[in-house]
Structures are given as structure tokens and as C-alpha cells.
Amino acid sequence: MAAGLPLLIVTGTTGSGKNRLGAHVARRLGGEVLSLDSMKVYRGMDIGTAKPSSDLMKLAPHHLVDVRDPEEHMDLAMFLSLAEKVVAEVHGRRRPLVVVGGTAMYLTGLLYGVHGGPPRDEAFRENLRRERDDVGVGALHARLAKVDPESAARIDPNDYQRIERALELHALTGRPASAHRRDWFRAPRYPFRLYSVTWPRDVLRARIEERVDRMMEAGWLEEVRGLMEGSRLGPEASQALGYKELARFLEEGVPPLDEVVAAIKTRTWQFARRQMTWMRKFEDATRLERKAGDQDDLVARLVNEFRPVWAKALAQSM
Numbered sequence: 001m002a003a004g005l006p007l008l009i010v011t012g013t014t015g016s017g018k019n020r021l022g023a024h025v026a027r028r029l030g031g032e033v034l035s036l037d038s039m040k041v042y043r044g045m046d047i048g049t050a051k052p053s054s055d056l057m058k059l060a061p062h063h064l065v066d067v068r069d070p071e072e073h074m075d076l077a078m079f080l081s082l083a084e085k086v087v088a089e090v091h092g093r094r095r096p097l098v099v100v101g102g103t104a105m106y107l108t109g110l111l112y113g114v115h116g117g118p119p120r121d122e123a124f125r126e127n128l129r130r131e132r133d134d135v136g137v138g139a140l141h142a143r144l145a146k147v148d149p150e151s152a153a154r155i156d157p158n159d160y161q162r163i164e165r166a167l168e169l170h171a172l173t174g175r176p177a178s179a180h181r182r183d184w185f186r187a188p189r190y191p192f193r194l195y196s197v198t199w200p201r202d203v204l205r206a207r208i209e210e211r212v213d214r215m216m217e218a219g220w221l222e223e224v225r226g227l228m229e230g231s232r233l234g235p236e237a238s239q240a241l242g243y244k245e246l247a248r249f250l251e252e253g254v255p256p257l258d259e260v261v262a263a264i265k266t267r268t269w270q271f272a273r274r275q276m277t278w279m280r281k282f283e284d285a286t287r288l289e290r291k292a293g294d295q296d297d298l299v300a301r302l303v304n305e306f307r308p309v310w311a312k313a314l315a316q317s318m
Contacts, residue, residue: 004091004190004191004313004317005091005190005191005310005313005314005317006190006191006192006193006306006309006310006313007087007097007098007099007190007191007192007193008025008029008031008096008097008098008099008192008193008195008302008306008310009098009099009100009107009192009193009194009195010022010025010098010099010100010195010197010302011036011100011101011102011107011194011195011196011197011279011285012102012196012197012198012275012279012288013102013197013198013199013204013272013275013276013279014050014102014208014241014268014271014272014275015050015204015207015208015211015268015272016102016197016198016199016204016207016290017197017290017295018100018101018102018197019035019050019052019056019100020056020295021100021197021295021298021299021302022098022099022100023052023056023057023059023060023062023098023100024059024295024299025098025299025302025303025306026059026060026096026098027059027060028299028300028303029096029098029303029306029307029310030095030096031060031090031095031096031097031098032060032061032062032063032090032095032096032097032098033060033061033062033063033097033098033099033100034063034064034083034086034087034090034097034098034099034100035052035062035063035064035065035100035101036064036083036099036100036101036102036103036106036107036110037049037064037100037101037102037103037106038074038079038103038105038106038236039237039239039240039241040052040064040065040066040101041064041065041066041067041068041074041079042066042068042069042070042074042237042240043066043067043068043069043070044069044070044223044226044227044232045070045223045227045237045240045243046223047215047218047219047220047223048215048220048223048224048240048241048242048243048246049240050211050215051065051066052065060098063086063090064079064082064083064086067082069232070227070232070233070234070237071232071233071234071237072234073234073235073236074236075236076105076106076109076114077114079106079109080106080109080110080114083106083110084110087190094314096306096310099192102275104154104275104278105162110189110190111188111189111190111192112188112189113189118169118172118173120168121168121171121172124168124171124172125164125168128140128164128167128168129164132160137157137158137160137163138157140160140163140164140167141155141157141163143167144163144166144167144170147167147170147176148166148170148176148177148178150176150178151166151176151177151178152166154178154274154277154278156267156270156271156274158239158244158267159239160235160239161235161236161239165177191313192284193286193305193306193309194282194284194285194286195285195286195287195288195302196279196282196285196286196287196288197288197290198276198279198287198288198289198290199289199290204272205269205272208265208268208269208272209265209269212242212261212264212265212268213261215242216261220242220246221246221249221250221257224243224246224247224250225250227243227247228247228250228251233247241264241267241268241271242264242267242268245260245263245264245267246260246264248260
């Protein structure tokens with residue numbers, strides 16, 4: 001295990017309640033929160049990304065929320081550069097840091113670093129984008145499934161950015177992206193305690209569908225309309241769950257809105273299932289099997305389990 005002060009990591013699927021849990025744990029520990037979410041970084045994308053409420057943000061300082069405009073570029077290397085500074089600054093203040101998020105690539109990168117794959121090949125990417133415009137993202141995902149079925153199973157068929165990189169890695173190295181990804185899992189860069197929040201599958205699906213309904217009632221469609229009027233959805237931000245579907249509805253008016261909402265629920269559930277698969281690969285994770293009304297008990301458990309670990313590491317670092 002790496003030397004230094006430990007991180008407390010709370011991960012889980014979308015709709016699992018990990019952000020609320022993590023914020024309350026951070027408050028009890030007297031710590032801070034590092035948001036490890038690829039979409040919460042964008043300003044103005046509040047409702048559809050389930051960004052922490054102002055009340056949650058008051059419980060403990062939050063980092064890497066609202067740090068980019070939606071038209072700006074953000075990739076793994078950029079995010080990790082920001083996250084590493086947060087870790088150094090918070091631990092430099094001798095305060096615990098609770099890392100909260102479900103973006104698999106970002107969490108893996110934070111713990112194990114970025115693999116040594118080749119840099120971007122702009123000529124390859126330009127050709128691939130032209131092909132995407134001709135045949136669609138689905139055809140590129142099907143091609144990825146032939147050369148790298150493991151990556152294709154993990155990547156959303158609509159996630160062009162990750163499809164592009166996976167095909168690029170295969171083209172430039174002759175090795176599938178999944179093989180490069182396995183290279184990540186060596187000795188971790190930080191000591192950590194990792195908790196994975198889970199629900200029974202039927203309960204989680206109901207929570208996801210109810211959350212999408214609440215988002216629509218809270219004005220998600222108007223949020224997307226405002227972003228479109230400002231031409232503010234860049235290539236990364238537009239991959240956020242539901243934003244692309246709602247933007248297309250606003251542009252074309254079809255299919256009916258209730259069908260769009262149903263499709264968002266389905267896509268979100270599919271994404272949650274992929275997150276479950278990814279989380280099972282973390283052998284060091286402690287599974288938190290949730291049930292209704294258990295938050296106070298879970299907060300107490302995480303605080304009681306992490307506090308002595310933190311105190312010991314802090315004393316050894318003096």
C-alpha cells in the first residue's frame with residue numbers, strides 16, 4: 001500500500017445516494033469532499049447531473065464542482081491534474097478528504113495513474129469523426145466490439161469520446177484498450193478505504209426512474225434549453241446522461257416528450273448496470289448494502305471505521 005495520508009472513497013451507481021452520504025461523512029470527520037464526477041465539473045449543468053444541493057455543499061467544502069464551462073474541454077489527464085492538487089492541499093491542511101463519485105475512469109486514474117498509451121493522433125481522430133458523421137456512432141461501437149469486446153461491453157454505445165480513444169489505442173498499438181486498462185491496476189498511489197454503495201436491483205431501478213421524474217419537474221428541460229441558446233454544450237458535456245436526448249427533442253420536437261423521458265430512464269439504468277460491473281472489479285471495496293432509512297447508521301459506520309485509520313496515519317506523518 002502506498003505511504004501517506006489515506007483517502008476515504010465513497011463510490012456507487014448513479015442514483016445510489018453516494019453524494020449525500022459522502023457529504024455527511026465529511027462533515028462528521030471535519031473533512032472536505034473531492035467530487036470525482038466527469039459531468040459535475042460543468043457550470044450550469046445542475047439538475048441533470050444531480051449536482052450536490054447548496055445544503056449539502058454547506059456541510060463540507062466541495063472541490064471540482066463547477067470548474068469548467070460546458071463548452072470547454074475536460075479529459076482524464078486534466079481532471080487528474082486538478083484532483084492531485086486538491087489531495088495535496090487538503091492533506092496539507094491535515095484534514096481528511098472524502099472522494100465521492102462514480103466515474104470509473106477518473107477513480108481508476110486517481111488511484112493507479114494514467115497508463116502509458118500513445119498520445120492523441122489528430123489525423124486518426126479527424127478521419128474517425130468523418131466516418132462517424134457518415135455511418136453513425138453505433139457503427140463505430142460495433143467495430144470496437146469486433147476488435148475489443150471487453151471495452152465495447154463497458155463503453156456506452158453513444159459515448160463517442162471513449163469509443164474514439166479505444167479505437168485509437170488499438171490502431172496505434174495493435175493492443176486492445178482493455179489490455180492497456182489492465183496495466184493501470186498496479187500499486188495504488190494513495191492509501192485508501194473504498195466503500196461501494198449498492199441497492200437491490202429493483203429498488204435502484206425505481207430510484208433512478210423517480211429521480212428522472214424529479215429532475216424533469218425541477219426544470220431539467222429548461223436547463224437544457226438555456227444551454228442550447230448559449231451554444232454551450234461541448235463534445236464532452238453533451239455526453240451527460242439525458243442532455244443529448246433532451247437537446248434533440250428541443251431541436252426536432254419528436255418523439256413525444258414522455259417517450260424521451262422513458263428513453264432517458266432506460267439509458268440511465270443501463271449505465272447503472274455497467275457501473276455495477278465495474279465496481280465488482282475492485283477487490284478492496286467494502287460493499288454497503290443499502291436499505292431505506294439507513295443513512296444515519298451508514299454515516300456513523302464510515303466515520304467510526306475511518307477515524308482510527310486517519311488518526312494513525314496522521315500521527316505517523318508527524
